[in-house]
Amino acid sequence: MKCRMCGYEFDEKIDHECQFCEKSNCSSAHCPNCGYGNSPEFEEEFKIIKILKNKLGFK
Numbered sequence: 001m002k003c004r005m006c007g008y009e010f011d012e013k014i015d016h017e018c019q020f021c022e023k024s025n026c027s028s029a030h031c032p033n034c035g036y037g038n039s040p041e042f043e044e045e046f047k048i049i050k051i052l053k054n055k056l057g058f059k
Helices: 040-056
Strands: none
Touching: none
């Protein structure tokens, strides 16, 4: 996964106890570089949005 805040690439599948927001059932993939909580479930939606933007000519 690439962090949407800082661009750092990391493996979101590594199961770490959430040290950033201190929730026991945290569903975010926190970036080990900046701590931003990326939501893995939104990754597919962002891919679709990028495809649509490219087809419509937006940069």
